[in-house]
Amino acid sequence: MPVLRSAARRAREAQENPAAAAAAEAPVVPPATRRRRAARRQKAGGVREAAVPEEERAAAEEIAPAEVSGERAGEEPMDDQDSADKQAGEDASPIPETVQVASSPRYKVERKLGKGGFGQVYVGRRISANAPGAVEVALKFEHKNSKGCNHGPPYEWQVYDILGGIHGVPRVHYKGRQGDYFIMVMDMLGLSLWDACSNNSHTMSVEMVACIAIEAISILEKVHSKGYVHGDVKPENFLLGPPGTPEEKKLFLVDLGLATKWKDRSTGHHVEYDQRPDIFRGTVRYASVHAHLGRIGSRRDDLESLAYTLVFLLRGRLPWQGYQGENKGFLVCKKKMCTSPESLCSFCPQPFKEFVEYVVNLKFDEEPNYAKCISLFDSIVGPNPDIRPINTDGAQKLIHQVGQKRGRISLEGETDEQPKKKIRMGMPATQWISVYNARRPMKQRYHYNVADSRLVQHIDKGNEDGLFISCISSCANLWALIMDAGTGFSSQVYELSPHFLHKVSNCSLFLSWQNNPLTFRGKITYIIFFNITYLYVVISGYLKEWIMDQWDRNYYITALAGANNGSSLVVMSKGTLYTQQSYKVSDTFPFKWINKKWRDGFYVTSMATAGNKWAIVMSRNAGFSEQVVELDFLYPSEGVHKRWDCGYRITAVAATWDQTALILSVPRRKPTDETQETLRTSAFPSQHVKEKWSKNLYLASVCYGRTVS
Numbered sequence: 001m002p003v004l005r006s007a008a009r010r011a012r013e014a015q016e017n018p019a020a021a022a023a024a025e026a027p028v029v030p031p032a033t034r035r036r037r038a039a040r041r042q043k044a045g046g047v048r049e050a051a052v053p054e055e056e057r058a059a060a061e062e063i064a065p066a067e068v069s070g071e072r073a074g075e076e077p078m079d080d081q082d083s084a085d086k087q088a089g090e091d092a093s094p095i096p097e098t099v100q101v102a103s104s105p106r107y108k109v110e111r112k113l114g115k116g117g118f119g120q121v122y123v124g125r126r127i128s129a130n131a132p133g134a135v136e137v138a139l140k141f142e143h144k145n146s147k148g149c150n151h152g153p154p155y156e157w158q159v160y161d162i163l164g165g166i167h168g169v170p171r172v173h174y175k176g177r178q179g180d181y182f183i184m185v186m187d188m189l190g191l192s193l194w195d196a197c198s199n200n201s202h203t204m205s206v207e208m209v210a211c212i213a214i215e216a217i218s219i220l221e222k223v224h225s226k227g228y229v230h231g232d233v234k235p236e237n238f239l240l241g242p243p244g245t246p247e248e249k250k251l252f253l254v255d256l257g258l259a260t261k262w263k264d265r266s267t268g269h270h271v272e273y274d275q276r277p278d279i280f281r282g283t284v285r286y287a288s289v290h291a292h293l294g295r296i297g298s299r300r301d302d303l304e305s306l307a308y309t310l311v312f313l314l315r316g317r318l319p320w321q322g323y324q325g326e327n328k329g330f331l332v333c334k335k336k337m338c339t340s341p342e343s344l345c346s347f348c349p350q351p352f353k354e355f356v357e358y359v360v361n362l363k364f365d366e367e368p369n370y371a372k373c374i375s376l377f378d379s380i381v382g383p384n385p386d387i388r389p390i391n392t393d394g395a396q397k398l399i400h401q402v403g404q405k406r407g408r409i410s411l412e413g414e415t416d417e418q419p420k421k422k423i424r425m426g427m428p429a430t431q432w433i434s435v436y437n438a439r440r441p442m443k444q445r446y447h448y449n450v451a452d453s454r455l456v457q458h459i460d461k462g463n464e465d466g467l468f469i470s471c472i473s474s475c476a477n478l479w480a481l482i483m484d485a486g487t488g489f490s491s492q493v494y495e496l497s498p499h500f501l502h503k504v505s506n507c508s509l510f511l512s513w514q515n516n517p518l519t520f521r522g523k524i525t526y527i528i529f530f531n532i533t534y535l536y537v538v539i540s541g542y543l544k545e546w547i548m549d550q551w552d553r554n555y556y557i558t559a560l561a562g563a564n565n566g567s568s569l570v571v572m573s574k575g576t577l578y579t580q581q582s583y584k585v586s587d588t589f590p591f592k593w594i595n596k597k598w599r600d601g602f603y604v605t606s607m608a609t610a611g612n613k614w615a616i617v618m619s620r621n622a623g624f625s626e627q628v629v630e631l632d633f634l635y636p637s638e639g640v641h642k643r644w645d646c647g648y649r650i651t652a653v654a655a656t657w658d659q660t661a662l663i664l665s666v667p668r669r670k671p672t673d674e675t676q677e678t679l680r681t682s683a684f685p686s687q688h689v690k691e692k693w694s695k696n697l698y699l700a701s702v703c704y705g706r707t708v709s
């Protein structure tokens with residue numbers, strides 16, 4: 001397991017060039033990567049929790065299309081570069097004056113070459129007489145108390161054991177511990193591309209960057225061929241050879257501390273897909289969108305980071321620089337998603353745009369066509385490799401090998417390639433997402449474009465016909481309502497609130513309806529009978545208290561929706577298997593909270609959004625054995641397919657104006673027919689629903705929000 005490192009960085013620029021330091025970005029890494037295993041089931045208790053809801057923000061929208069309903073009658077009734085603090089404890093113990101580790105010669109520690117979040121690199125001058133090896137080496141010191149050394153020598157050492165000395169990666173000659181430091185003796189290199197760029201008025205020539213692209217792609221190909229992804233590709237981690245030596249035009253990739261395996265060496269298989277939205281590894285400015293979203297790293301991520309590195313070197317800036325604060329990662333990722341390859345590369349030669357377009361559309365386990373990428377940039381640089389500003393020997397060899405294996409490499413791509421569906425276009429759109437499950441024939445009914453005032457009527461009629469609400473959603477402040485004969489509920493109540501699961505003020509107006517006699521508790525000051533069938537207008541009260549009251553009566557939240565204007569519809573039912581329930585309202589997707597609740601045996605059972613707010617309901621005894629989240633700035637089609645292949649089915653969906661979230665679960669009892677289908681449509685899919693009914697596929701979840709980009 002890699003030792004993950006916490007946020008850190010950039011002291012060298014701060015010392016030598018404060019302006020550059022401010023512009024540079026630190027790698028940010030979470031405390032620990034842990035695959036969630038089946039949540040522990042806990043003994044059912046009578047505790048009910050309501051997380052304190054955050055402040056409310058509402059946006060109004062007035063569109064009132066006509067209300068529509070549909071019904072199917074079945075035969076039977078039946079979810080930037082921040083300058084952060086350095087972790088290493090180098091202040092506690094001074095760097096030694098001389099170094100001798102393992103069987104190495106003795107080195108005198110000279111000037112500092114650089115400093116990262118974890119290590120400090122110095123020149124080491126060999127002082128042992130007649131000893132073998134280079135006179136000058138680089139010595140990388142990591143303090144024993146640094147985060148990367150919690151469990152012994154730095155994780156990076158293991159990676160250097162495999163990658164050290166391959167094309168474009170410096171060799172490690174010796175490593176060992178001396179005093180408080182773990183020390184690596186490695187090839188000494190020269191300036192980083194970051195330094196070279198800063199020395200050159202913050203941009204580089206097109207030819208120089210094209211050569212860097214060619215050589216960097218060939219280095220990444222070599223790293224990937226050994227089963228690793230680098231995980232932190234950026235200008236600071238590409239170093240040139242030492243100046244004045246035959247290697248001064250060679251490019252090297254350093255800092256293997258975030259490298260991970262993309263291939264299991266024993267089986268030869270690609271690592272399994274996973275997404276943990278609370279985990280971020282890498283450097284905000286250059287990280288791939290998938291890394292921002294916490295997806296397991298794969299080869300495509302290094303190439304996406306390289307694409308951002310190249311554009312940065314060429315233009316001196318990336319469109320997502322300048323965000324600050326707690327929400328920086330989210331805002332940078334959102335900006336990356338809505339920046340099309342055309343606009344990112346608007347002042348770059350065409351091959352750069354083509355490269356960006358290619359890499360952002362790569363699939364999780366797709367093998368990149370490195371030779372094709374190199375050939376894109378080959379068209380920019382001069383034909384004679386000997387006079388290129390960067391040595392491109394590695395790339396030349398790669399092209400030669402691939403060319404021999406597959407024949408010609410053309411700029412247009414190989415003839416057997418299918419045209420690829422482009423997934424990141426920089427064009428936001430909102431859509432309905434509807435999810436259909438195979439069921440035995442049953443009665444299901446839908447209503448959409450339903451105004452608040454019409455809800456009672458539809459619900460009333462549904463109940464009279466033996467139907468209960470199975471899911472709800474909102475679009476343009478009008479409700480969509482799905483009622484089923486197959487929910488298994490014995491009774492149901494609902495609350496329509498002008499607030500999104502939020503404690504309301506004493507003057508708020510509530511509509512409340514129940515099909516059982518009511519026993520109100522709490523701060524009710526005034527009840528008007530509006531209708532003999534239990535419709536009440538309740539002045540003054542708390543939605544939270546209403547929910548708690550229903551919990552006391554063994555009703556649990558089974559459906560939830562929020563509208564753009566901030567109002568919410570909460571449906572609670574009796575007859576579920578749930579034994580405990582908890583909800584949270586949050587301005588950002590609350591994955592950390594979900595993760596914590598998973599450990600306590602809760603699973604997400606309902607989810608809703610209002611504007612950019614999320615509300616998540618989690619229940620114990622939800623009937624699931626595993627659960628995962630797919631969160632993205634577009635519909636996460638690839639993730640859904642990967643999860644389907646592993647036995648997960650979508651059990652809840654919700655989308656804000658920015659993001660779509662899907663909850664996928666493995667049921668404890670597998671249905672006889674596991675078929676599940678999804679649809680994305682710009683209008684409510686009324687016609688499609690009817691077609692699905694004819695194939696015994698029934699609406700299981702529905703939401704409206706951001707789906708494509």
Ligand SMILES: Nc1ncnc2c1ncn2[C@@H]1O[C@H](COP(=O)(O)OP(=O)(O)OP(=O)(O)O)[C@@H](O)[C@H]1O
Nearest residue numbers: 113114115116117118119121138187188189236255
């Ligand atoms: N072999 C080398 N020769 C010369 N300079 C080097 C060498 N290795 C590293 N450096 C310099 O030291 C800096 C820090 O090294 P490195 O990136 O390996 O440290 P780190 O603490 O792991 O960094 P990070 O915080 O990015 O994880 C580099 O940016 C580079 O400028």
